[in-house]
Amino acid sequence: MSDFSIDYILHRAGDRYVGTNASIGIVQRMKLEEQHRRQQQALKAYHSTVAAEMVNIANIGVMDATMSGFSHEPLPQIPMFDWLHYTRYHPPRLPRNLRQPPVKRTPGRLPRIPFTPSQLEALENAYRTSNYLSAEEANQLAETLELTNTRVKIWFQNRRARERREKRERDESYESTISSNASSPEPHSDFMV
16 A cells, blocks of 8 residues: 555554554554654764864864855855756756767758868959859869769858848848938027138
């Protein structure tokens, strides 16, 4: 039977907590007193360890006059459990298998291969000639640069998009300059000539 079942909660859970210490059997009371005595001894041992550390620190003189810090190892502390700090947004760091590199791309997708400077120069020259390529021109340029025609087409699409973006940014900066000049007061004289 589970400790959380209705029957256990209603009938048996209270068996351990019936009455006061006077009504607890002599054996149970002795166990509680022994447990209490052990806890008191552990607490005294902890306090004596702390006191001894403080004496060592004072004798060695590692504490400065302002009591701002210690250059000694930290005093014993109550153990903290790491799992208390883990949340959904701060999960534990688990060891990673060293043989498997981290996967950074979609499976089945090839890694990105950047264009060489000579390829970029040839693509830019072709773009200056014409912003759009025919299928034949794209195939021919791809063959001379040792690229796929898909890469050439995508490069031209991206280059056109970049040009539109740069033009839009230039226009916006020009308009903001004009509007800021229009909103600034013009110098005028207070007297008439």
